[in-house]
Amino acid sequence: MYASEPFVWIAFIFYLVATFGFAWLGHRKGQGGSFLDEFFVAGRSIGPWTLALTWIATAASGGSFIGVPALAYTYGWPILLWICSYMVVALLGFGMLASRISDLGRKTGALTYPDLLRDRFESPAIGAVAGVAIVLLYMAYMEAQYVAGSRVLEAVLGIPYTWGLIGFAVTVGLYTAYGGFRAVAWTDAFQAVVMLFGVVLAAALAVHKIGGFEALAVNLQAQDPELLTLPGPDGYLPISAAVSFFVIWPLATAGQPSLMTRFLASKGGGSLKRAMFLVGLYILLLYPSIILIAIAGRALTPGLETADHAMPATILAATPPWLAGFVLAAPMAAIMSTLSSFLLVGSSAIVRDLYERNLATPISEQKARKLTHIATLVIAVIPLVFAFRPPEFLQYIVVFSGTGLSATFVCPTLFALYWPTFNRVGCLAAMLGGFGSFLFQYLQMGSRSYLGLDPFVWSLGVSAICGVLGWWLGPPDRKEIRERYFGEA
């Protein structure tokens, strides 16, 4: 669809080589120590810069670079309100969870998020339910990432969809299985830098090319004045949706197991403080730039057949060819970094939560290594098979799996971390209630539930109520647990 300039190919190849280079360096650095400890949490040695960059690279998926620009291209400035609760995403994600999860991870030796819940409640059932939910929902999410990445390759480089899919799966599967968490974190960090520079540069060039903000406003007003006002064209963003999304983005991000796992891998303490600051700064630069690119794209490349092409089309229209390849690597970086993190959290759920923790004796290093590599490759392949025939309702799968995970885990996690007498029955009830309520609303009403709010918002309330009821009906956990986690008898 777009011109495949040699410079674009060169930049892409350079980007891939650099990604493998960082994975190799990460793997080398991680030699020694327990395999599972190193593979899943990098020996809890991740410093502030890498933590910040891997956190944001995981949080910003293909949706941020393909789906969000498509919406901004179609609906204009109101999408900035739709996304702007990212202003507090780092505050909530780190402020509510980082320090506590990091401390408890060190205290209990937890390697995964289900590990944390399982140990907190001494319940293999909770670990298993959390592990299964993570594997299933993240595989659905991965399918969407594969499709998004292959479509970018198809649109920008002209690589056929099927070959793009295979290339994506092989690339990400290889470096994740090879290097584990440290390699993923280092490649994420590199990819996050590519994402930020690419996007900020593209936004500045796009606005410059139009002739500045005044010229952009005149152009948009001529096309459709609704692009500049709320609720936007076709009444896209009523106040109920704005309220929903101010709840969804911060809590849905905070509740992602792939992000909570990153706190287990951090050095803790001062590293977390600095990482939190860096994530806030990164987000301040990233998301307004993404929206600006798409809105400028509406003026630079009006009438695109597919709004999903808004980001690559605008980049190609606004940047010189020698720079376009570098900037176009940004969406690829976002998709690859998210995929690798999902792969890792999925394989850890299988090997650690569903297998190793249910054995009477620990498995050998060699067996752990072999199983982890197999699990990583299997999790890479299953969504790939489904991605060969992407369903029409793909976007529903993305939203469903992303917010579904958080509807399942936000309340149980907060209760587990901050409520000393919260018990295992309450935790299971909160998980099942949150997910069940979300599934029911989504199947019955789609993305607009009662009062026009998103199903996720109501599911949080249902999850909390189920958690309280379960706590009330269930037997108390052992006193030793309260002592261990809260210092009280």
Place this chain on the structure above:
Amino acid sequence: MPEGYRRQRLEAIVALLIWAIAGVWVITASYMLSAERPIRLIGGIPHWVVWGILVPWLTAFVVHTWYSLFFVGSGRED
């Protein structure tokens, strides 16, 4: 109850409060200012975007900086 846990609980509550305040500001200001006609622009950007989103976002970042670098307690660093 250990000081570390109490401190972390306070930090979580403050984060939730900041989120709630930001939400009320952003949504109220954006919808109220966007209802004005004709559309007002500040430097080519809609008036409601400046006062309803950009200014709160910058304010939130200032608060975020205070929160992350000064308010959050320093734990152990291995």
